[in-house]
Structures are given as structure tokens and as C-alpha cells.
Amino acid sequence: MTAALRQVSDRQDFSPEEDASAQPLLEHLRRIARTSRCKSYVDLFGACAALSGNRHVASQAAAEVLMRCLAQALGRRPVLYREGESETSFDENWLLALGRSLKDEDTTSATFLLHSRVPKQFRRNLVFLLRNVVDNFPQT
Numbered sequence: 851m852t853a854a855l856r857q858v859s860d861r862q863d864f865s866p867e868e869d870a871s872a873q874p875l876l877e878h879l880r881r882i883a884r885t886s887r888c889k890s891y892v893d894l895f896g897a898c899a900a901l902s903g904n905r906h907v908a909s910q911a912a913a914e915v916l917m918r919c920l921a922q923a924l925g926r927r928p929v930l931y932r933e934g935e936s937e938t939s940f941d942e943n944w945l946l947a948l949g950r951s952l953k954d955e956d957t958t959s960a961t962f963l964l965h966s967r968v969p970k971q972f973r974r975n976l977v978f979l980l981r982n983v984v985d986n987f988p989q990t
Contacts, residue, residue: 857868864958866892867905871948872949872950874937874987875946875948875949875983875984877933878933879913879917879930879942879945879983880930880931880933880935880942881933882913882914882917883917883920883930884930884932884933885887885914886914886917886918890983906986909962909982909983909987911984912978912979912982912983912986913983914926915932916976916979916980916983917965919975919976919979920941920945920976922972923968923972924941924967924968925969928941928942928945929941929942929955930942944963944967945980947959947963948960948963948964948980949983949984950984951963951979952977952980952981952983952984953981953984954964960977964976964977
């Protein structure tokens with residue numbers, strides 16, 4: 851059996867410093883992840899059904915549910931840094947790239963990003979939550 855060799859690079863394809871609109875969203879998601887890490891387990895499927903009809907409440911709930919269920923969708927705990935950190939993790943870059951592709955309606959990139967890390971049964975719910983967060987996030 852042959853195995854493909856993977857090149858490891860220090861280069862990041864996406865940096866929030868290059869995209870000023872991504873930094874506030876990243877800080878928001880980091881804050882939500884930090885405040886909700888001590889809360890009880892929530893299932894990704896049940897959480898999506900429980901979101902409110904009120905736009906502001908639904909947006910806040912979607913961000914919290916997204917950060918609480920991201921580990922379930924990725925199959926492992928994502929690496930998220932504290933608020934204010936200048937560096938970004940691979941997981942943060944991936945999440946921001948997926949959010950940007952959803953907001954820009956770049957389905958090719960979104961499909962690639964989803965298929966690269968998220969099992970099929972979680973893709974729809976993850977897209978629903980992230981699209982809700984990105985579309986309703988106040989832009990500066």
C-alpha cells in the first residue's frame with residue numbers, strides 16, 4: 851500500500867489581518883467559545899431545531915450552538931485562541947474561510963472546505979448555523 855506524502859508548511863493561506871472584516875467575527879466566536887465551554891453537551895441536530903424566531907436571539911443562539919457543537923462536527927476539539935491573540939489556529943482560519951465563502955455565496959469553496967473536514971451528516975446543520983452567524987453579524 852502506498853501513502854501520499856503530505857507537505858507541512860508554515861505558510862497560512864488565510865490571515866485575518868488581511869481581511870479586516872473577519873477580525874471582529876473571529877473575536878466574537880472566540881468570546882462565545884470561551885463562555886460556553888463549561889456548559890453542558892448539546893447535540894448538533896437538536897440544537898438547530900431549538901433556535902428562536904427572533905432574529906437577534908437566533909443569531910446569538912446560533913453562535914453559541916455553533917461553538918458548542920463544532921467539536922462534534924469536526925470529530926475533535928477545535929483549537930481556538932483567546933480573544934485578542936494576534937495569531938490564529940488552523941481551525942479558526944478554516945472556520946473564517948468557510949464563513950467567508952458562505953457569505954460570498956462561493957459554493958465551490960464552501961463545498962471543498964466542508965468535505966475536507968466535516969462528515970456528511972453534520973454538514974447541513976453546520977452550514978445553517980455558520981450562515982446564520984455570518985449573515986446576522988454586525989459589520990463594522
